[in-house]
Amino acid sequence: MASSLYCLKFVYLLSFLSTIHLAAVPSFSFVQPLCHGHERSYLLQFKESFAIINNNKSISFDPSAYPKVASWTLEGNNSDCCSWDGVECDKSNGHVIGLDLNSSYLYGSINSSSSLFNLVHLQRLNLADNHFNHSQIPFTVSNLSKLTYLNLSNSTFSGQIPLEFSQLSHMSSLDLSYNHLEIKNPSLGRLVENLTCLENLDLSLVNIISIVPNMLANLSSLTSLRLYDCKLHGEFPVGIFKLPNLRVLNVRKNKGLTGYLPDFQWKSPLEEMILASTSFSGKLPATIGNLSSLTVIDMYKCNFSGFIPSSLGNLKHLNFLDLSYNTFEGHVPSSFGNLIQLSFLYLSQNELTGPIPFELENLTQLTGLFLYFNNITGQIPFGLMNLTKLSILDLAGNYLTGQIPNSIFNLENLEFLDLSSNDFTAKVEFDKFVKLKKLTSLYLSDCGVSLIIGETSDNTTLQKFKNLGFGGCNLSKFPDFLANQDELTWLDLETNNIHGQVPEWFWNVSKENLEVVILSYNFLTSLGQHPILLPWTRLAILDLRSNKLQGTLPIPSFSTLQYLVSNNSFTGKIPELICNMSSLQVLDLSINNLSGSLPQCLHNFGDSLLVLDIQRNTFEGSIPQAWTSGSKLMMINFNQNKFQGWLPRSLAKCIMLKALDFSNNQFHDTFPTWLGNLPNLKLLILRSNKFYGPIRTHKAKYKFPSLQIFDLSYNSFTGSLPLKFFQYSNSSRLESAKELTYIQVTSTFHMQNSLQNYLWNFEYSYAMIMINKGVVTDYEKVQELFTALDFSSNRFTGDIPKSIGNLNLKGLRLLNLSNNFLTGHIPQSLRNFVNLESLDISQNKLFGEIPQQLTQLTFLESFNVSHNHLVGPIPQGKQFNTFPSNSFEGNPGLCGSPLTKKCESYEVSLPSPTTPEKSKDLGSPFQFGWKIVLIGYGFGLVVGVIIGQAVSARNHDWLMKTFGMRKLVR
Template identity: 45%
Template structure:
């Protein structure tokens, strides 16, 4: 249990040393203890529940050692810390300090050890650090320091350990570090340094540890690195180094760990590394190395970890690799290597092997004299290796935790011996993207009692739904040919986090238990099956559901009100079913909802106004197309869709969720990206990944009427708008010009009138624009994207003119006054055009009728002739009657 620090300690005036580190202390540390007149050593580190405040230090303080690391502090270092001018050791790591280092810090000239890592210090390191002429150890890592390394660092002539990891240091003055010729450890990783490594680094001949990773260094590694004859640890990964590995590396005879991954190294001189016989870890992955694995690697008999992934290595895997008897981890994935795998099976200490994306030969049919001589793998990744069968050696594997055979050409049945493979240890099994048709003698429930992830998607499974182990977190068996109903036994898998049964031939109703059986279920995907019946009223308070995908089934009835309990829901897709309901306005209370798709159902009626000003605050995509909604467009919701109002320029991410899964021995992040189908730019598009910045409204193919509100202009983040195939009237709002991110606008098949606002031509991202089959008039806007739209975008608007139509716009005096469309009482066609023709035809009789008949060719235009003829005949008869009278 935690303990309080007694206040009485502050009265012990003769106390010279107090050590209370790792004592599980809590509460506030008595401030008076800092001021004890004879206290020289104060160590209270690693008491996370302990809080304290710096007092105003007296200049006479005798403190020589002050260690407060891992305790709770918030605020800035006080300027009075400069009064501790007797300090030799100051250890303040992980104390949550903020702000800048006070200038008085330079008074601590007796410091030998200084550690300020893992805080929130910012701005530049003060030049007064150059006063620490006796300093041997300095660690400023994991802060927010900026700017160049102070030139005063050249005064730190006694320093042997310098760590500046993970800050924002930059600049081109690294050459000054070459003067610190006593350095044994130098860590500059995770900053913004760029350019070439200065040649002065060659002076640091005492270096044992050097890390320059995660910067922007480029060009070749200087040959002077060969001067580091004492170097044991070198990390240059995640930079932009080019050229060959320097031949001077052969001088690094003491090196045990060498990390050069994620650069642009090239060439074929890997054989020189075979001289570094002390190597225990070597990582050359993610470069442009284009050679064979050299036979000289057989000399690396101490090597335990070897990474060569993501290069252009060719040839056969050398048999000399068997000399690496200490090898435990090997990654050769994503290369062009060939040959059989048996060479790895005889490395008895090898437990982590990645060979994916190589054209290897499987070991089917291979037998071994004694299975006990084989390596027992824990992690084995063989995806995309061209395998056509399950490798036989797997039947003797009893310690596997992770097995991936996805993206191969395995066909037929899963062999029955697999049910005895690693039954007590297997965490992850990936067999996706093969041609597997079924299981040979499967048990009722698959046997791996610790299994967490089972992926069987994209195969040819023609069976009923297999039940995974009850321990499973993530079960994906989508895109197969599963038949039958979903068995209720699936609800016994109460640990499920993700369940994806989409794109199969499952039938029947959704089991009632499927929404309430698990406290952890977050992702449920039953899309594209033949499921029928109602959506069960199954979701309880506290639901963890973030995605519910039920589209493309035959579900009926209303949307269950119990979905309101799914307060974490981000995507709800009920599209392409037979749901009969009014708009579920109550979903607006789901504050996390980003995607709502109800398209192709039997929704009907007017959309009720939002219950509050906070309805659907994070909604990015709403698709209500192909329903029977009536009334006006739901413009009141435009005010509440806050996520559509922002023009987001953040880096590209995708909608989805990520969760840490696994057990104490094997953990991983399980990433799941949402997908959807949406009409955009005139075609139906599948979004396998939905960009987080994407926003869309599709209200097409309903019975909406009335105007498009000018308030649409507040949704400035919109990328696509589709209001086509409705009964909308009025003008196109000029406020569309505010939608600066708009890429697609479809207003076709409505009754819109007036001119196309010229301002719309300012939408420079607009790639699709369709206003066909309306009653629009006047000139088509010119400029920017409007020069790219085809004439079909404007078809069915008789009074439009200008490019790309063949009808050109004349001058304003010669152009007829465009009609104002209103509906005639006894016709669905505009009455004012009729009146115009009647006036023109008065006294002209059938001649005008003939001319009109020749020029108007559509059915509605033919109506003019017929109606005009009837009205002319009626007027003539009335005139004759008047004359007779």
Template identity: 45%
Template sequence: MIFLHFLLLLLRVVASHSLNSTQPRCHANERSALLEFKATFFTQRPPCCHGSLDKHVKFESWKAIGETTSDCCAWDGVVCDEESGHVIGLDLSCSCLSGSINSSTASILSLVHLRSLNLAYNGFNFSQVPLEIGDLGSLSELNLAHSDFTGNIPTSLGNLTQLTHLDLSSNEFKGSVRSIENLTLLTHLGLSANSFSGKIPSFLVRFTQLKHLDLGFNDLTGEIPSFLGNITKLNYLRLVRNELMGEIPSSLRSLMQLTHLDLSFNHLTGQIPYSLGNLVQLSSLALSFNRLTGEIPSSFQNLQELEKLILDGNEIEGEIPTWLGSLAQLNYIDFSFNSFHGSIPSTITHLQNLRVLFLTSNNLSGTVELDMFSKLENLYILVLSSNYLSVIIEPNITKRYSVLGLCSCNLNSFPEYLRGQEDLHLLDLSYNKISGHVPEWFLNVSTKELRYLNLSGNFLTSFGQDPVTFKWTNLVSVDLRFNQLQGSLPIPPPQILYYFISNNRLSGEISQVICNLTSIMVIDLSNNNLTGVLPRCLSSLSGSLEVVSLQSNSFSGKIPQLNGDNCAFLMIDLSYNELMGPLPRSLLKCENLEFLNFGNNQIRDIFPSWLGSLLSLKVLVLRHNIFQGLVGERTNGFEFPKLHIIDLSQNNLSGSLPSGYFKQWTAMKVSEEVQSTYIGKSILDTRWLGFPSSTFDYSMRVIVKGIQMNYSKIQEYLTLIDLSSNNFSGVIPETIGSLQQLELLNLSNNMLSGPLPPFLANLTNLEALDLSQNQLSGEIPQELTQLTSLAVFNVSYNRLTGPIPQSQQFTTFENNSYKGNSGLCGKPLSRKCGDLEASPPSFPTSKEDQDSGSAMELDWKIVCMGYASGLVNGVVLGNSLITRRAQRLVKNFGRSRQRRSR
């Protein structure tokens, strides 16, 4: 009987347990909150994370009561407490969520028992984090990375004092991070890739448990604080890409557990502290692109765990130390863009784990046998480019590389060694002494793998066949610029993105086969002998093509209209051809267009005021065409708001100067922070593959006294107006005085009349002013002496009278600045003021006389930036001056620019 009673009791317990196991374990209100959150958002098509192959969406398992799975504790991404049944963990990372999140849509913020919340890698439409996040007082882990949040960190986040892991990286948070100063239990703090500003916060010194600190990719300023050395449990510290300055604090030597240190892309100065050699646990040290000087500290011999040593982009000098070969764990070395000299030490071949070696752009010298690196079995990236090395390549080498950079290595021919290379992704043989035909066997090198090929700056004359079709099926970028290639245009594979073949001797028409390049982004065929009409299919590539440079050829006919509704153009340069007009109105589709140059063609049209609706347009050059009529202004809104360079010179434009436009050109008025950047198109970041630049810089030409100079870069802040050699008449409008950022103004060779206006003194940044060959009258206003940056001044051949100002910059100008104004007196002219026997003023009486005088004297047409290192950082492709006077003009202007740049 007792046994029977026990058996019944046991069956009852089992039945009860079985019944309970079929019941939903989660709480009804929490299930409702989760389902409500699911209903708020729509899901995009997977995969949802970069590089992920997972096509599963977590929400698919979230079902309401009565459906297949109603137990929310069994749903993907949901974790419940085994005893209480409350939801304590929610992982919706990489869930393809899309939509706005706020107080009314974030029902999950009512799950007050949550200990872990992960919403990373979703798209929340740049919402602000709701204040209710602070109600989740039990949270120990919060991950909102890569989810399109914006605004300030909510103050309520400071309530989450149990947090040990906080990741807000890769959003658009801004302001300060003071809201988190009470979260002293964090061991992991990720705030990278936002817009946080100010100094590194001092309250971090209280975060004594912190192991992982990532503040990279923000706008932090000031010095690296020494108190970081007091957070002694740190094993990961990343401050990359901020605006930090000063020296690296020696206090970092106390971070004895540190394994990763990245201070790259800041403005750090001084020498690398010797004390960093104390960090014996370091496996990765990156100090790239600062202003560090001195030599590699000998204390680095202690870093026996070091795997990556990245010092590129500094001013480090001395020889590469021989003891480097004793750091047996090294697998990645980047010393590029420094000032190392001497030879490459043979001890580097002791590094049997070495996979990557970059020595680009140093002062290394001597003879290097490529076979020496064959001892390094794991080495697959080798870049020795841009030194003073002479590389000897034996044909019997069998070692294969993925990246091989041998730019400027004194090679005289294509190395036979390359015949056996089937794994090459990048090959750089640029700026060597390779001449003659490209051998046929070279076109079969690594046909399946090669993606980047650079043969520019050699003396190549042709390919083995004409036309040649490249066999590299995966080629992304090919650079054949600055050779002597003749024949037809080579045909790249259809998937090419970047095609550079300018500055050669190619001839013939553009083949229709080029229309197969459906992914092309940049095409540069400039400075060749190409002829014929532009293929209509070029306009069909406008959906992908961002930069097209066809200048300085002999293309003729009309410019094709763009097909389709999409236009990706950022830059179009068709200058110096024989193209005829009118301009295609389909350019209006190109909303992102920044640079437009149709100069020196035969385009017949009226001024294209309709281009004013292109809100990104910065540079407009229409010089030396047949544009005629008034420079009409549209009345339907703000026009050309970003324009800061315009050249309409040498056309047939007439009427008054466009005073309304002067009033609207905001980019020439607003003082912005001076930048050293240049106008150009960012291309693939191939710096790590051995290319020295990742941008295609827009270029223009300068004409001074009819003499052309070519500059390869245009600085972002340059402002220029050239309306010379037209038929403009009337007075100089007062609105031009509002363009306070204007640096170069050329109104010469028109029919402007009236006085030389004193309001030009408002143009305080003006460096060059040419008003010659007009009919201006009266005296030179004394107010113009306030233009202390003025280096070039020309009012020759007008009707000016009275004394020449004798102070400031006016004491530097020569006779040619005033020639043809017989009513002027005073230095530098020989006529003294008060000379009553002076002849009456004389001036040209016809347009022909003006043109003649312009050619003989100082008719300088400025269509680009200035003349000295201050404006163009000394980057000049070509420059030839044929008169002493022109030399002096350029020299004087350059000196002024250099003074300002110091």
């Protein structure tokens, strides 16, 4: 409070000094003084140090911008600088005390010798929205010791904010936002600790990278604190919420910033509380309803949980409420019906249940209602027709039932409607939506209705749509009215009953605007007479997956981000034109009949490509060798082709790689030890090739630090088991993960128009094939927790190390060492793999007893030690009582259940130490008569760490299924 009184006294003193001279002079003789000559000179020098670039959007973003300094001239009667545009003088003494040059098209650098800093009487300085060419803020700003207002926002300054700012002790408003500035030395605390008069502080986008200093809670005059996207971290000081004059608090987009909301047992003038995209957590206190001045609450994408307090309904001035992307549960409070000033209500992506409260019909000022991706049930309230100002209604991804109410068709201002992924019933006529003349975005995909598009719709629809989602709407043909659409940006017709050929007119639909085309999961057989290069110049996503399409590959726009044509019957080579798709993020050509060699340009995609999936085709030849550093590739799948030769060593430069699958080809090479420095590589599958030779694990520089799925089966590797790689593994760090996540890559597509911004996340989950219990199993998704080693069907020799159980593989679920030439005892330390579910060490030359300690593996569902030289009693109890007799056959010395041989007496018989003969049938990958069941299910995992042939109880959302979509409508 003392600092506030001091600041007020300073302001009053300036006003008093401005009037002393006036009081001494009779009013009839008053003549406003001209500006001082030396200050006029300083101003002209300042003007001459910049170029004035008119009407350039890179210099100014303000449509009302104009070059204010153009009036600064000595020509004619214009020598009084106090009359110049943007200049303010003290009326009593003529000194320049204010300079407002915001949006003045100034371009050029500013340095410490600038004449600006000679204007020592300046109290207010505004240079916002100009272009100072990335120059630093000069330290001589401290010369302007009387400054109370400084705005340098959005003016292309860069570098460290000078410590000299701390000397401007009279500053009440400081705005340095939207530049390229940083605060390292001094810290934020040191910078502002002397600025005790601060009322407004805006450091948005300043790179601070520190905690929020507690001393900010001492700035009792502070009315506005904006620290948007400053890379702040640590716990937010709760005392800032208690500042007596604070009206605006904005710390949005500081993901490392934690904190909680206090119990608001005091009166506060707070009007805007913006905590979005931080890590604030906990429950919302019921006392938040005491903040009666609030107009904006933005808690988008935080970690808040619990029930939404009904006391929010007390905030009668609230205009904007966003609680989306948290984990709130329970019902939407009926008290929200009291928020009669509310314009936007965001409750999306939570865990809310129950019906939409009918009290929302009182929100007559509402223009946007967002409830998507919750667990809301019941029917859409009829009273929504009262919301006549509603322009956006998004109820997607819930469990709403019944018919789509006719009251929706009375919302005459509706422009955006998303009802997708619900449980509506019956048929709905498209003509009803056409009556909403302002409607441009309509999403009905997977909402349970059959859409009826009559012939009259085709003839009478003059309406121009921008987004149409008709997936799963039981359509049998392409809607003819699409032929007249030229503003369409998004079109989804997936999962319908559309057969045959794509109509020729389709290739002319919205050529200049279409960004997303989804035709997947239909029965299309031909693309018809399409141009080789598809005509949509802005196309970002082309999804033709899971049809019956034949012919050569179409080539979409060079701007395409995601090209998805898997599970069709395309033939021929990959056209060379694909090399021009320089923005491609996901290329999925898998499960087709494509052939020939790969274009050598594939490595050119390194700057953008995240996923390359060409599995299950008949490509041949060698893989392009020149993969470049800086590549963003995360997943490569070449499974089941006819590739030959060596693996390209340049893949070691692709440091972002998570998954590499070269299985079922004809590669002839040694083990790629050189991949061992890839820090993110989780999955390496080399199964069924012609790899050979020993695997060198003694080179410490090759550590495979993240490897957790390692399949070398059906090759000709020799020497000892390559287990030393896992001395360095950090895969066990995932054991403490709270949520089950998949090995996947997220490709992001951002689409924006006048109504909403959409952030679409295409989550591409890695799919793999592994042999488990003798079954070839197709896993559509792989959990991050899953760890598996398959070294089977090679020529490995020597003992299984006793230390195997001490490896850093606590999450190991599958271990297959079968069909090798391993000798020695079964290590007791295997008991340490407490999550092990499948253990196969059959078809070796192991001897001795089966360790009793293996009965401690309580998750073990499959166990096979057949065809070895084992002796003694089979362990009894727990999981061992469930294994069939063929798990132990081919060991004449074993006895006990489930074998018929009783354990009366036995002698330990060790095999002679002869060199093992080569297996006569080693060239055959299935030499021991495995029963192969293609695309079978997994081995019944107790903890469900793999999804095989993914089965869903409910197709929750077409967008989640297709894109793993996350929407942001802001």
